[in-house]
Structures are given as C-alpha cells and as structure tokens.
Amino acid sequence: MFCANEDCPQTSTKLFLCSRCKDIRYCSKNCQLACLGWHKKICIDPNKTVFNLMKSVFADDFEVMNEELKASYGFEKCKTPFETQKLFGLYAGLIKFLDCDLKELDQAFQENKLPEFIVSTFFYKAGGPKTCGGYFKWYIQNIDICRR
Numbered sequence: 001m002f003c004a005n006e007d008c009p010q011t012s013t014k015l016f017l018c019s020r021c022k023d024i025r026y027c028s029k030n031c032q033l034a035c036l037g038w039h040k041k042i043c044i045d046p047n048k049t050v051f052n053l054m055k056s057v058f059a060d061d062f063e064v065m066n067e068e069l070k071a072s073y074g075f076e077k078c079k080t081p082f083e084t085q086k087l088f089g090l091y092a093g094l095i096k097f098l099d100c101d102l103k104e105l106d107q108a109f110q111e112n113k114l115p116e117f118i119v120s121t122f123f124y125k126a127g128g129p130k131t132c133g134g135y136f137k138w139y140i141q142n143i144d145i146c147r148r
C-alpha cells in the first residue's frame with residue numbers, strides 16, 4: 001500500500017483510509033491536503049451507484065459495472081451493445097477527461113436532471129459541440145436515454 005500523494009517521500013508507514021470513499025490511503029493530514037485538489041471531485045460514498053460508475057470508467061471495463069448501475073444512469077434503456085458502449089464512453093469523458101464532480105453527477109441523477117447536467121458540463125468544460133467528440137454527438141441525438 002502506498003500513500004495516495006504521489007509526491008509523498010514516505011515508504012513504510014501506517015496509512016489511514018480516506019473516511020468518505022474508503023478508496024485511497026494517506027500517511028498524514030498533510031498528504032490528505034495535498035491530494036484534495038484532484039481527490040475531492042471523485043471522493044464519494046462507495047455505496048452510491050456513481051462510485052461504481054467511476055470505478056468502471058477508470059477500469060475501462062463493463063465487467064466492473066454492478067447491477068444497480070446496469071439498471072440506472074440510462075444503461076437500463078440501452079437496447080444494443082453499441083448504445084451501451086456509447087453511453088459508457090460518454091460517462092468516461094465526463095468523469096475522466098472533464099473532471100466532473102461525482103457529487104454533482106449523483107445529485108443530477110437523484111433529481112432526474114442527468115441530461116441537463118451532461119449537456120451543460122460538456123458545453124462549459126469542453127467548449128461547445130465542435131470540441132466534444134463523438135460520444136457527445138451521439139448523446140445529443142439520444143438525449144432521453146438518461147431521462148427516467
């Protein structure tokens with residue numbers, strides 16, 4: 001086990017788990033603070049479906065998806081493997097490349113506002129449809145797939 005802070009000089013020391021996500025470990029409060037910038041957006045309760053979504057896209061693997069995820073976030077409406085792959089790629093773009101905040105994504109899902117959240121995130125962070133790539137173009141034509 002390593003401290004989540006890549007610049008941490010410590011090698012063998014007692015590490016403590018991040019109390020919210022229980023997904024990464026730190027050796028000290030200082031290292032926790034050093035990671036805050038990148039970690040706070042993906043630090044979320046592991047029981048939430050969005051945590052599994054984040055794990056799946058970082059693993060780049062459908063097999064990591066649990067049953068709750070397959071039955072939500074629009075995946076339940078995908079009729080073909082092609083659609084599933086496109087939707088998965090869309091979330092990968094949102095989480096991995098646009099650094100979307102998982103707490104905001106979870107909130108949008110709970111409030112049934114995923115389409116609004118996805119479109120506004122791609123527009124504001126990617127700079128409009130021209131720079132959004134193929135997954136987003138597909139999504140614009142299938143926007144209600146994320147509407148419950």
Ligand SMILES: [Zn+2]
Nearest residue numbers: 003008027031
């Ligand atoms: Zn450390």
Ligand SMILES: [Zn+2]
Nearest residue numbers: 018020021043
């Ligand atoms: Zn955390």
